[in-house]
Structures are given as structure tokens and as C-alpha cells.
Amino acid sequence: MGISAAFEIGKSGLKLFQVAAEVTSENIANVNTPGYSRQRVLFETAPPTTHNGFPLGTGVRVQVVERYYDSLLQKQLVNAGTTSGYDSHKLGVLQQVEPVFNEIAQDGLGAAMNDFFSAWQDLSINPSGTAERQSVLAKAQIMVDQFHYVSRSITDAITIQNESLSPLVGDINKTLSDIAQLNGYIKNTELVSGNANEMRDQRDYLIRQLAENMQVSFVENDDGTTDISYTDGSGTYALVTGTQAGSLSLAANPVALPDGSTRYDVQLTDAGGAGPTTLAPTTGKLGATVVMRDTVLQGYLDDIDALAAQVATDANGLHATGIALDGTTTGLNFFDPATTSAANISLSGDVLGKPENIAAAQDNFSGDNQNALAIARLNSVNGYSLTYDAMVAQVGLDVQTSQTVVKQGEAFMKQLTTLRDSQSGVSLDEELANLIQYQRSYQASAKLITTATEMMDVVLAMIR
């Protein structure tokens, strides 16, 4: 052991602080990269040797470059992402539908129904009046139009949900194959050397993105790869196994959508190539899309259809027993008897454009108003307005509940993100401080080499 040892130690310092500065610069460069975890160099003393009977170190070396990472936090972020993906999508769709039912800001179907039955009240006072008869037809047409509008709005929303499945599935498939690819890179890199920190960050980030679309569980293998699986009511499937990725696809369901277009089922070919199997998603954005399409929006549509069918059937039931203005014609329908839904409710050909065919009477006298009065009272007897008002409140409640859940989810997500940032996020101030520290250390190591050189000069001078 001689002066050359000091050179070696100085050299190891120079090398190491250069690595440290590189890691710091990587941290600074990625300060805004989503999913990036800050890294640090762990130092350790180089193995000592014995000189002159004393054990002495041989400098410093890199133990590992590691990332600040909390796997529990990652699990929580993944789960919270699934919940928030579901809720925020649901809220978005509900908020699109809410204006249709916004009876407190403007007159809609509720007002139209009231006006329709009011027109019958007017007719009951002057059962032979042409103006009153025209008015009944006009108000009926407005109500029918409102039914169509509500029905079409909901039907459109359902179709949009159905169509949005296609890009969503494409997005999920891309994420799955990216994860599988990263699995391969990470495995290969780590076989050769160290930790593939950046790629692991990317994979974690992709898993979080995937989880927003559907609930997944993941497990890390010894070789550095991560397997991802998905579970719903139809079973458990492997989405990613090592470097193999499964894929989702859409298949036509025999039951068409309300507007007649094809209803898609989501199918999965798993990582092993088995399938495709039809899924029953209820989680994440994918689940929200399917649930909104098949349950929530469909529920609203069913309610409004039932209301339209009931109004048409009840009014026809009375109207057909009444007698038209000519005092003889009876058995006429007011609404098209084929009416089954809000989409196809319409005035029957018997009365359309023929106000004299409105059956206001129950006997053959033009002044008889019993039938008009009976129809006018249908609303207060059967409570159509109450049914509709309850729907308005229900939609409002659904939106409000969803808003509350989303708000809570956002707060929770923010809390988790803050925790993750606190652990893994890059702090520029900290990196700068580190940089100065490494710079000083680098200068000191250089000084060490200069000093050793001078010492060497002294020794050489002695020889001369």
C-alpha cells in the first residue's frame, strides 16, 4: 500500500460523486414526469485491505441506485383509481341527462302533461267548442313531442355509452400490451444489472391507469415481472402473465339497443389465449359505462316508457267509450293504440286533424261533457304528474349522490397522491442541496488526487 492507494480512493470518490450528480440530474429532469419516483444512490465503503498491520478502507462505491417507493401506497392508489374511474364517469353521464328532467328551470314534460289535462278541463266547460277541441289536440301534440324528446335524449345517451366502449377497450388493450412489454424489458435489464427503476415507474403508472378503467389485482414475481388479473361476476381472468397480455374485444349482443343499433358485450381473451369469454364488468370506467347503459339510463327510459304507455292506455280506455261530436261515432282512440313507449306515443289517426272526433260526451248530446271531465280528472286520479315529479327528484338524487361520492373520492385520491408525492416526488430544493453536496465532495476528491500528486512529487524528488 502506497501513495497510489490515495489516488485510488480519490478516483473512487470522483467516480461515485459523478454518478450521484447524474442521479440528481435525472431526478431534476423528471420533476414533472407523471409516475416518476425519485432515486438516490446508496453509498458503501469499499472492502478494506490491511496495510502495515492496520485494516484500511479502499474508498467508496455504489451499493445500489434505488427509488423511493411504497408498494402499499401503490395498492391503495390502484384501488382508489378504480373507484374514482367508476364514479366520475357515472357522474359525467348523469349530468348529461339531468337537463332533460330539469323541470325547475324550464317547463318540460311535467308542464306539458299538466297543460294537456287542463285542455280537457277547458273542453269539459264547452264540450262542443271547436277552439277547445283544437286546443286539446295541440296540447296533446306538445305532450307527445315532450315524451319523444325525453325518450330520444335518454336513448341517445345509452347509444353514446355503447359507442364509447370501443375506444375504451382499445385504450385498455394498449395498456395491457405495454405492461407486458415493460415486464419483458424489466426482466432482461435486471438480469444484467441493478434495478430498472424508470421502467418500474412506468409500469406502476400504467397499472394505475388500467385500474381506472377496470378493477385489477397485481402480484410481482421474483423475476421482476408483474402479473395482473381481473375478477368480476363471470370469473377470474389473467390479463397479463409475464410478457403475455390478454386483450378485450367487443361482440354483438342479440338484444339491440333502444334505438335499434347493436349492443356490445365486452369479451376477454386472457393472457394464456383462452376465450373469448363475455365479461360482466361493474368496476372502473368500463363498469360504469356498461352499468349506465344497461341499468341506470335504461331504468330512466323504462320509467318514462311506462308513464307514456299508461297515459295512452288510460286516456284511450275512456276515450273509446265516449262519443264524438256527431253524437253517434264511438270506439275511437285518442292515442295510437299501438303505443308502448315514450318513443312511439302518438295521436291516433281517429282524432289527428279531426277535432270533431274527440269524444267529450258519453251520450249523444253535443252539450254532454262527462267523458271530457273524466279524462281531465285522470291526472289527479292516477297521478301521472306525481310519478313524473318523483322521477325528477330521483334523477336529482342520483346526480347529487354521485357528486358527493366523486367529491369524497377526489379528496381521498388527493390525499393518496400527496402521500405518494411526499414519499416519491422530486423536490427541486432538495435535489439542489444534494447537488451542491455532491459537487463539494467531488471537489474534495479532486483535491485528494492533487494532494497525492504533490506527495508523489516529493517522493520522486527524494529519489533524484
Next chain:
Amino acid sequence: MRITPNITMQNSLYNIQRSRSQLDSIQEKIASGRNYNRPSDDPVSARLLVGFGDRLRTTEQYQSNINKANVWLKMTDTALTGLANTMYEIKRLTATITSGTDDLTFRQNTVTQLTNLRQQLADIGNTQLEDRYIFAGTATDTKPYDRNVQVPPVAATYLGNDTTSSIEIDTNSIESLNIPGDQVLGSDTNGVNILYELDRLIAAIEANDVPAIRAQANQMESGAQQLQRAQVINATRISRLDTTSKMLANTKNTLETVIGNIQTADYAKLAVEMTQQQTAFEATLSSTARISQVSLLDYL
């Protein structure tokens, strides 16, 4: 806890967003003048508002029903008063001749006057409102009475029917509108058949048949009572509509007040909230701006 600039920025953004959305919601209330602009603002209040709105519409419709019915009832009242006055004239004339007279001119005179009054009764009985005969039952397009004296008297004087039509004046509250002619001037099957009895009176006077004249004079008395009953029935209806109309006005007033209480924005309160929120918002912005400018870089 370790705080990074990203955490600070995310917190700031989150808080700015929250502050902004609260400001926005206050602003919307002020701009629209309404506390609730969509059902989800408060589903319970929304349920009340649409419910009250429905009741308000229905109430207004009932008021409109009553107003229209009033025209009919007032018309009926006028007609009935005219009938009663005419009947009074007939009774007065009849009283002058109950003992009969041999004075042919006087008898003819009386007959002429009675004939005129008979026509007047039929004319009033044929009163129309917008092409509808008000005393024809529901056969409103049938002229119920023939104005000419029937010789010999014919019992079938009334051509309308005996059906009453009803309208709704309040929830589950039905009121009859018309008084069928058989309850006014009578018919061959119902009540005192006034026109027929009058025709017989005229025939009796022409024949100077004293017992018949007396009998018919009694019939005229009964007829007058029948008209009075009709008048009372009609007056009762008018008074009921009047009472109901007042109740409806009261209901409407209450509903409008309740809707106003729930829905009308309280500007003073909102203005204060707005100011508070604005202060908070400005503070958030200001502190965000300051903290995000500080960096170790400035001191190196």
C-alpha cells in the same frame, strides 16, 4: 411530512378549484335569482318545487274553470230573473180575470197580452250562450221551446233533455253547471209544465171557462214557485263557486309564497357569501402566487 413543490401546486390547484366552484355556484344563484337551478342542487326541494308547481297549475286551471262557469251561471241567473218577472206579469194579468168576464174585448186583450208573455217565456227559455241553449240540458244545440201558442195545447213543450253537466272546480269537487229546462219551465214528464199550462190558460180564457181559469191560475202560482226554486239552485251554485274561487286564490297565494320561500334567492345573504368567498379566493390566489415563486435556485 416531506413536502415537494408538486404537492404544493396540487394543493393550490385543488383549493383554487374548490373556491372557484363555490364562487360559481353563488354567482349562478345571483344571476338566475333562484336557489335551485337543477334537481341535483337539492332533490328534496326539487321534489317540493315541481309538486307545488303542478298544484299551482291545477289551481290556476280550476280558477279558469270557475271564471268560465261564472259566465254561464250569471247568464242563467239573468234568464231566470227574466222568467220570474214575466211569470209575475202573467200572474198579475190572470188575477184580473179569475172570475171570468163577458167582455170579449177585455178577454181578447188579456189573451193577446198572455200570448206575448208566453212568447217572452219561450224566448227567454231559448237563451243562448255562444250558440249553446242554456236550458236544453246537454242537448245544447237543440232549441228547447217553441214560442208559439199551441192550439189545442200540446203537452210535449220541452225538446231538450234532463241531463245536468258538471265541471270540476277543485280537486275532487264537482259542481253542476246547467239547470235543464224541465226544472225551469217544466216538461210533460217533470214539474209544472208552464208553457202547456199557459196555453191551457189562454184556451180557458178564450172559452171564458171560469173553473178552468182558476185551476190554471193555481198552476201559474206553482209555476212561479218552480222558477223560484231554479233561481235558488242557481244562486247557491254562484255562491259556491264564489267561495271556492276565494279558497283557490288563497291556495294559489300560499303556494306562490312557499315556492318563493324555497326558490327565490336571498340577494343580501348571497352578496355576503359572495364577498366572503371572494376574499378566500383572492387569498388562495395570492398565497399560491407567492409560494410558487420561492426556490433555492434564487439563492445559489
